[in-house]
Amino acid sequence: MAVKLVIFLLLVSIAVFLLPQLASISTTPELKQQRLKPEIIPAPIPPSPLEFSDLRWNHMPLTVYIDARAAGKESFPLDFKLALDNWKEATNGVISFELKGTNDADMTVEWVKKLKSESLDAAGNTDIKFLNQTRFKILTKADIQLLNEAESKELSDLDMANLAMHEIGHALGLGHNDAEDSIMNPILKIPSKEIKSLTQQEMQPLLDTYKTPPKPDLYITPNATVTKILDKRLFKENYYINAVITIENIGLVNSTNATLLIKADDMVVREDNMPEIPIGAIFTRTYIYQSVAGNFSSVELILDPKNLIDEIDETNNILVLKV
Secondary structure, eight states, rough: OHHHHHHHHHEEEEEEHHHHHHHTOOOOOOOOOOOOOOOOOEEEOOOOSSOOOSOOOOOEEEEEEEEEEOSSSTHHHHHHHHHHHHHHHHTTTTTTTOSSSSSSSSEEEEEEOOOTTSSSSEEEEEEEEEEESOEEHHHHHEEEESSSTTTTOOOOOHHHHHHHHHHHHHHHHOOOOOOOOTTSOOOSSSSSSOOOOOOOHHHHHHHHTTTTTTOOOOEOOOOOOOEEEEETTTTTEEEEEEEEEEEEOOSSSOOOEEEEEEEETEEEEEEOOOOOOOOTTTEEEEEOOOSSOOOOOEEEEESTOOOOOOSSSSSEEEEEEEE
């Protein structure tokens, strides 16, 4: 009897020891299949090559109209022309100008008795207009106003040449520079002892900005949507594509007609001609039930597949969508 009791107690002890261990062993949880969202693999917009500013003109030469009626001195318009020549020479012709006889020019110049109250300069003011689009801010107009005297003192020709070069800098997209030797310093010290030289501080930002040639740049935006449709009829599987595609011209000039190629895997679905797209314009096209020869896992959208259009960036013309 005692032996049986000992054996019973021993079995109870083993059970007490093993039960927590068994309780701690869990079964593998059931795996739930996750429905993956379509993967968008766009050709990204590369970083802008403009190292100083995205504000610039999209053509050269710039036309200039000089309204000399209120200049005060006959030599002041000549001083302004000298300033134009200085900018052209300092940039080795990257910046150039052409005089025009009417005020529909890119740049207009006039002398006034009083500047606008919001003017940031004491003796001159430049108002600019620009087209604000995705990649560049493209200057379209610059209106320059100059005083012929400052603090009741008539400006000399040296003063006027320095003032003109300063305001032309604004018209080209430059801001102020606190360096004393910079023509873009906001303080005009009069009387001027000499015409200031244009330094690397002014030249490099412009040269960096205008090294990008004025070309179009067509870009397929990553918000394009593509849907795969499977239609089963009479034991046959038919595949189709619905797509909404948006194209933007993020370049500097209008584009000519381009071709859009739609491929499902390696199968050509459609080749379509796009209209001319102006700078900053967005064009959207919708495709319904485009037949595909077989099953597919991705759709490739290719703009200008034969590279017939000379663009700023040739790497952002492809968008791949996983379906």
